[in-house]
Amino acid sequence: MAKRHPLLRALKNLLLLILLFFVGVFFYAYSTGGDLRVISLLGSDGVGVIRIEGTIDNSREAIQNIKSFAETNGIKAVVLRIDSPGGAVAPTQEIYEEIGKLKKKKPVIASLGSMATSGGYYIASACHQIVANPGTLTGSIGVIMELGNVEDLMRKVGVRGYSIKSGPHKDIGSPLRPLSPDGRAILQSLVDNVHGQFVSAVASGRGMTVEKIRQLADGRVYSGQQAKDLGLVDVLGNIEDAIELAAKRGGIEGTPQVIYSRSDEERWWEKLFFSFFGRRLWRNETWGFRYEWSPAWIR
Numbered sequence: 001m002a003k004r005h006p007l008l009r010a011l012k013n014l015l016l017l018i019l020l021f022f023v024g025v026f027f028y029a030y031s032t033g034g035d036l037r038v039i040s041l042l043g044s045d046g047v048g049v050i051r052i053e054g055t056i057d058n059s060r061e062a063i064q065n066i067k068s069f070a071e072t073n074g075i076k077a078v079v080l081r082i083d084s085p086g087g088a089v090a091p092t093q094e095i096y097e098e099i100g101k102l103k104k105k106k107p108v109i110a111s112l113g114s115m116a117t118s119g120g121y122y123i124a125s126a127c128h129q130i131v132a133n134p135g136t137l138t139g140s141i142g143v144i145m146e147l148g149n150v151e152d153l154m155r156k157v158g159v160r161g162y163s164i165k166s167g168p169h170k171d172i173g174s175p176l177r178p179l180s181p182d183g184r185a186i187l188q189s190l191v192d193n194v195h196g197q198f199v200s201a202v203a204s205g206r207g208m209t210v211e212k213i214r215q216l217a218d219g220r221v222y223s224g225q226q227a228k229d230l231g232l233v234d235v236l237g238n239i240e241d242a243i244e245l246a247a248k249r250g251g252i253e254g255t256p257q258v259i260y261s262r263s264d265e266e267r268w269w270e271k272l273f274f275s276f277f278g279r280r281l282w283r284n285e286t287w288g289f290r291y292e293w294s295p296a297w298i299r
Helices: 006-032 035-042 060-071 089-103 119-124 151-157 181-206 210-216 224-230 239-249 268-273
Strands: 046-053 075-084 086-088 108-117 129-132 137-139 221-223 257-260 290-292
Touching: 046 060, 046 239, 060 075, 060 089, 075 119, 075 239, 086 089, 086 119, 089 108, 089 119, 089 181, 108 119, 108 239, 119 137, 119 181, 129 224, 129 239, 137 224, 181 210, 221 224
Parallel strands: 046 075, 046 257, 075 108, 108 129, 108 137
Antiparallel strands: 086 290, 137 221
């Protein structure tokens, strides 16, 4: 019986070792919760990209991704790709605060897409630098609370509504009765207070005075070019420019490896082994005043 050639035996052993390595990496990823730990294990340096898209009604996923990148040694800098008209106040503030924690560990660059207005800009202002396209719609620093009144409509159809309340202002803003002068004053005071929080947060994040931001915070929308001229944006460019800027600030030489957050790009081992699994969708409906700008012609 002819003996197997030593070179073929060595090649077989090498292929077996490679296979065992990748199987080991897969099970490591599966048992520890994902590919970010694998990046740290392999010693790769890269730029993490987190997308914040659509209306901001829930901070859970964004905060989870920010924390994951903060704890991954292989991620040397982070880019927040924002394409949002804004959204609810509390989730926006929660994401802003989490970015502030990340900034203490790693460079964070905001990349503005077609729109990053109101709450979208609120989040961007927390980053070290903001990169926008010249035609990006941004700004709209302001707060809005929209109420409706159907009293006349109900009267026409012969329907009446009643409120049993514990205090005179418990049903403030009810669509069943007109908004009283006292009620309007209360809600205006509330909106002004939240607007002041918005202005202060942007001023702090951008390193500008509250007075300067207040002059720009009348709710108007700016183009990326206008925002740069006003100091609301640092650099004009696309997402690739933002990634390059983040890589330089993170000390990465050459072309950086780009790692997308879990919500944006399925983990490689999920693609390979669990391609039949669907993504879980999280939805949270929030009522109240908002940091949002969404004109009909934009839709």
